Amino acid sequence: MDTAFWITVLAVLALLVASAFFSGSETALTAASRAKLTAQADKGSRGARTALRITEDRERMIGALLLGNNVVNILSASLATALMTRLFGDSGVALATMGMTALVLIFGEVLPKTLAITFPEPVATRVAPPIRVLILLFSPIVALVRILVRSLLWLMGVRANPEGNMLALREEIAGAIALGHTAGAVARESRNRLLGALDLGERTVDEIMRHRRQIEMIDADNPPEAILSQVLASAHTRLPVFRGSDDNILGVVHVKDLLREVDRLIRGPDSPTEGLAALDIAKVAMKPYFIPETTALDEQMREFLKRRTHFALVVDEYGGLQGLITLEDILEEIVGEITDEFDVVAKEGHLTATEDGAWVVDGAMTIRDLNRAMDWALPDNEANTLAGLVIHEAQMIPTEGQVFAFHGFRFEVMARRENRLTRLKLRPL
Incomplete structure (x- = not known):
């Protein structure tokens, strides 16, 4: 057991430590929550910012880590085989294989990965700076390996999905919410609100609109007294106005606008002699706002906020009226049913x-x-x-x-x- 022997032993131990470092780093960086890392980065954590930066290109990061891990594992096995062969002859190969398998499995894989999966964010923030340096050093080799791998996958008909990361992120959030509900950490109402907000971009207005058969409309040709009675009996504050056919929408009347017009006709200083009979509902109605039935809910909500209106009529590709949608309908997809003193009775018994x-x-x-x-x-x-x-x-x-x-x-x-x-x-x- 000369100096070379002990140098080889120390080299094998150092390579085992390096193997543990690469294995634990890979697990921590892939398992760490980007949301938690972002929160830590916003608080000034440099390690979290570095971890976020290197995990943006996961293929490059994993390629560098696997390259380093395989190099140290193969080199440690080779040195151990040479050492055991020197001590025990030909039988040293089998002893080195069994011994290194046990050491690499326990100290190079299971132990560091268990530690990393238990504390992913703390480990990721600590290993990110040295891993970033290693990625830069290994980048030429990793780039060649990536080109080779992608070429082989292309020959097998496998194409990369450029939107895969965004889709995976959305699925990860939805899966985390569902898992939290299953584990009892997230209440059903909270799960519904979170998933409802997450799904707004995937759903269209035709899925939640009020169908045209359920729309209460005002016929502009009806007498003013009948129109006023209909508006007072209605539970809605906005009603579409049509003439002839319900596809011929003239506008949308608001109860407040109608009330102001009625007050002007009856009590105003310039009120006509015929009074309420002079009411022209078409002039009181606001210009209708039409939207296609394929509009996404999140886009329509932004349009409502931008236009400062809460009411839209939904039409199909031929321009035919299909229904109507309000801002309340979209909000109900997030917070659940919204009722008031007028529609509690209408919505009972579902x-x-x-x-x-x-x-x-x-x-x-x-x-x-x-x-x-x-x-x-x-x-x-x-x-x-x-x-x-x-x-x-x-x-x-x-x-x-x-x-x-x-x-x-x-x-x-x-x-x-x-x-x-x-x-x-x-x-x-």
């Missing part, structure tokens, strides 16, 4: 439990609202409402009393009006 464990549901209730209320997972890709889902799956308009089973639920049609399914009964199978 979901009623029965004695046999089933639920009686309004056919016009959206699948998303039902999933949020019951914590179910009915698909809403092909239909927005529960009645639409039943019609889509049945490939027909069912009659009263018909029963279907799909998506793990039993659906019974309890009431039908014309071609609309107005009431359904559901029970999980």
Whole structure:
């Protein structure tokens, strides 16, 4: 056991430490939350800023770490084999293989990775500065390896997705919220609000709009007394005004504007002699705001805020009226149902439990609202409402009393009006 022997032993131990460093760094930098690192960077942490910078190009970072880790592992195994062969002859190869496998597995892989996965952000901020230097040193070799790998993948028909990082980030956030709810750390209401805000960019106005059959409109040809009575009886403050056909929208009247006009006609200094009979609802109405049915919800919310209006009429590609949407409808996708003293009665009875464990549901209730209320997972890709889902799956308009089973639920049609399914009964199978 001369000096060379002990130098070799120390070299093997140093290489094991380097292997642990590379393994732990890889795990910490890939497992660290970018949100937490960003928060630490905003507070002045240089290590967090460096970690964020080097993790922007994960392929380059992992390539450098794997290169360093493989070099030190192969070199340590080679030195250990030479050392054991010198001591035990040919049998030293087997002893070196078993010994280095155990040492690398325990001290070079499992131990550092366990430590890094337990404290990912603290470890990432500490190892980021030296890893950045190593990435710069290894960048020429890593670049050649990346070109070779991408060329091989291209030959196999695999193409890189430039939007993959953004999609993965959104899925990561949604998965973290769902996992937090499953673990009991996030309440169902909080989960719904967070996921609702996250989904605004993925959903369009036609999914939540009020259908044209449900829109209350004012006929401009009606007598002024009838128009005033209709507005007073309505639960809404804004009503579309049409003439002839409900596709011929003249404008949208606001109750306040109508009240001011009525006051001018009756009590104003320049009020006409005929009084209320001189009311022209078309002149009181504001210019209508039309939007296409394919507009994303987050984009429409920004437009509402920009235009300082809360009301829009939805049209299809042919210009035909499909429905209307308000800012409140979009906000309800985040915070849940918003009710006041006028629409509490109108929105009661959407979901009623029965004695046999089933639920009686309004056919016009959206699948998303039902999933949020019951914590179910009915698909809403092909239909927005529960009645639409039943019609889509049945490939027909069912009659009263018909029963279907799909998506793990039993659906019974309890009431039908014309071609609309107005009431359904559901029970999980």
